[in-house]
Amino acid sequence: MKKYIFIIILALASCIDPYEVTVEEGLQLLTIEGIITDQLGPHNIKLTRSDTYGSVFEGLIRPVAGATVIVRDDTGKVIFLTEDNENRGNYLTPASFSGEVGRSYTLQIQLSDGKVYTSLPEKLSAVPPIDNLSYQVERIPVEGEINEDSGVQFLVDLKDPADENNFYFWKKGESVHVLETRPDLYTEPPPSRAPAPKDCCEVCYKTEKTSNTAIFIAQDDNFNGLSTRLPAGFVLDNGLRFVNTFRIDISQFSISQEAYRFLRLVKQQSELSGSVFDPPPANIRGNMISLDNPDETVLGFFMAAGEVKERIYINGADLDFRQPRKIIADDCRVVEDSSINPPFDWNP
Numbered sequence: 001m002k003k004y005i006f007i008i009i010l011a012l013a014s015c016i017d018p019y020e021v022t023v024e025e026g027l028q029l030l031t032i033e034g035i036i037t038d039q040l041g042p043h044n045i046k047l048t049r050s051d052t053y054g055s056v057f058e059g060l061i062r063p064v065a066g067a068t069v070i071v072r073d074d075t076g077k078v079i080f081l082t083e084d085n086e087n088r089g090n091y092l093t094p095a096s097f098s099g100e101v102g103r104s105y106t107l108q109i110q111l112s113d114g115k116v117y118t119s120l121p122e123k124l125s126a127v128p129p130i131d132n133l134s135y136q137v138e139r140i141p142v143e144g145e146i147n148e149d150s151g152v153q154f155l156v157d158l159k160d161p162a163d164e165n166n167f168y169f170w171k172k173g174e175s176v177h178v179l180e181t182r183p184d185l186y187t188e189p190p191p192s193r194a195p196a197p198k199d200c201c202e203v204c205y206k207t208e209k210t211s212n213t214a215i216f217i218a219q220d221d222n223f224n225g226l227s228t229r230l231p232a233g234f235v236l237d238n239g240l241r242f243v244n245t246f247r248i249d250i251s252q253f254s255i256s257q258e259a260y261r262f263l264r265l266v267k268q269q270s271e272l273s274g275s276v277f278d279p280p281p282a283n284i285r286g287n288m289i290s291l292d293n294p295d296e297t298v299l300g301f302f303m304a305a306g307e308v309k310e311r312i313y314i315n316g317a318d319l320d321f322r323q324p325r326k327i328i329a330d331d332c333r334v335v336e337d338s339s340i341n342p343p344f345d346w347n348p
Contacts, residue, residue, distance in 0.1 A: 030064065032117070032288045032300035034107060036071060036099045037253065037307035038124060042092035045069055045081060045107065045302070063089025066112040074104040074121065099124045099304055107288075107302040119302035120258070120287040125166075127254035127306035131227070132157040135314060137321045138234065150321055152242070152314065154233040154250055162225030167260035170216040170232035172209075173249030173309065176346070177241045179206040179338055185329035204332035205342045210235050210248075215267040219260060239326035242316035245348050250312070253305035262286060262301055313348040 034045030047064035069081040069091040081091035099105060107119040133156055140149040160166055183198035216232050232250050235241065255263075265284050286301035316322060332338055 028062070030117070030288075030296075030298050030300075032107070032109065032119075032286070032298065032302065034300075035253075035303040035305060036093065036097075036105060036124075037305050038099045038101055038126075039307050039309075040095065041097045042095050043097065044084075045091045047089050047091070047109070050299075063087075064111065065089055067091070068110040070108050072106050072108060073100070101126045101306060105302075105304045116291045117288055117298060118291060120289075122256055122259070122287070122302060122304035124304040125254045125256070125306050127168075127252055127308055128158050128161060128166075129308050130156045130158060130250070130252050130310045133232075133250055133310040133312045135312065137319050139321060149236065150323055151234055151236040152246075152319070153231055154235075154248070154312070155229050156232045156250065156252060156310075157227065157229050158252070159227045160220045160223050160225055164224075165257065166220045166224075167255050167257055168218045168220075168230070169253040169255045169259070169263060169305070170230075171251045171253065172233045172235070173251060174207060175210055175235065175241075175246065175248040176205055176207050176343055177246040178244035179204045179240060179328075179332050179335060180243050181328040181330060181332040181335070183329075183331045185327065186331070187329065198331050201332050201340050204335065204338040204340055205346070206240075206332075206335060206338040207343070208337060215263055215270065217255075217260060217263050217267065237323040239323040240328075242314065242319055242322050243325055244316055246314045246316065247346070247348065248312060249309050251307055251309045253303075253307050255303060255305045258287060259301060259303050259305075315348070 028049035031048045031050055032045070033048075034043070036043040047067055047069075049062045049064055050060070065083065065088040067083070069083075071079045071081065071093065079093055079097055081093055084090040084092055101124055104121040104123045106121050109117045111117075133154065135152050135154050138151055138153045140151070142149055154172075156170065158168075180203055181201075183200060183202060186196050186198050188194045188196050213234060213236065216230075218230050232252065233248075235246075235248065262284060269284065284299075285297065286299060288298040288300055288302060290296040290298055328335065333340060
């Protein structure tokens with residue numbers, strides 16, 4: 001039995017136009033995600049296979065372990081990646097490795113069954129600095145609901161280089177926020193539910209990787225050589241993140257035209273309303289090809305990019321609108337990835 005499948009690779013992809021593919025049910029598609037930059041590593045290349053039972057969100061994602069993965073530049077220099085033993089299917093460059101502006105890089109992979117895959121070359125371009133990182137509250141009406149959703153939109157100011165085409169991609173890094181809970185309101189588990197207040201702890205520091213709800217990209221057709229302000233990320237207010245202090249890193253990448261075209265296509269697909277009048281979903285192929293079978297559908301994109309990163313702290317009290325505060329009636333340390341100790345570089 002054949003069916004259409006729809007897989008979105010938000011992290012990476014290419015210039016090849018999207019097209020619909022019919023595949024035998026149960027066939028697994030190799031997905032390759034990875035980016036190297038001019039910053040020190042380790043940089044991560046992730047290999048997975050996705051079962052094609054409808055959308056990727058319904059199927060199983062299996063790591064591809066035991067592969068040989070290298071990155072080769074246009075001078076012939078080879079960097080060998082090592083598989084992460086704790087996260088199978090993730091292959092890391094040495095921590096000392098950083099890409100070089102102006103060099104072109106190719107990803108080459110040999111799986112344990114001997115099959116070989118390669119990317120098209122990706123040139124690493126310089127990226128202008130982030131002159132300023134700011135934020136504003138965004139309120140989002142919810143159909144059928146009285147209360148609005150809201151969150152924080154991040155904005156970057158940059159001076160675009162003149163007389164050249166530039167393509168930008170922004171990505172959120174890890175965030176940390178002060179988590180306030182109410183251990184004094186703790187109750188015993190059902191059926192008792194008797195009050196059992198705890199003495200500790202009310203304040204922790206929670207680290208999380210907030211999901212990317214949208215793709216933030218831009219090309220400089222309308223601001224070539226000019227200073228401009230552009231949206232670079234969004235974090236939803238869940239009633240906990242902006243009660244006290246919130247911190248996040250925003251990375252700005254200078255990507256190739258091919259990577260930009262792919263991400264634009266992925267963005268268009270991800271923003272479809274889902275109505276019956278939408279065009280049918282499609283696989284969006286990247287810049288990876290099989291050397292054994294050029295007709296094999298390989299998903300994902302290997303990207304080389306210049307990168308700069310900025311950090312911002314937000315005092316929740318400074319926001320002009322926040323969601324009602326959620327109450328966690330327990331010791332804050334029971335919350336996943338929370339600690340009573342701040343990060344070593346916490347400096348609001």
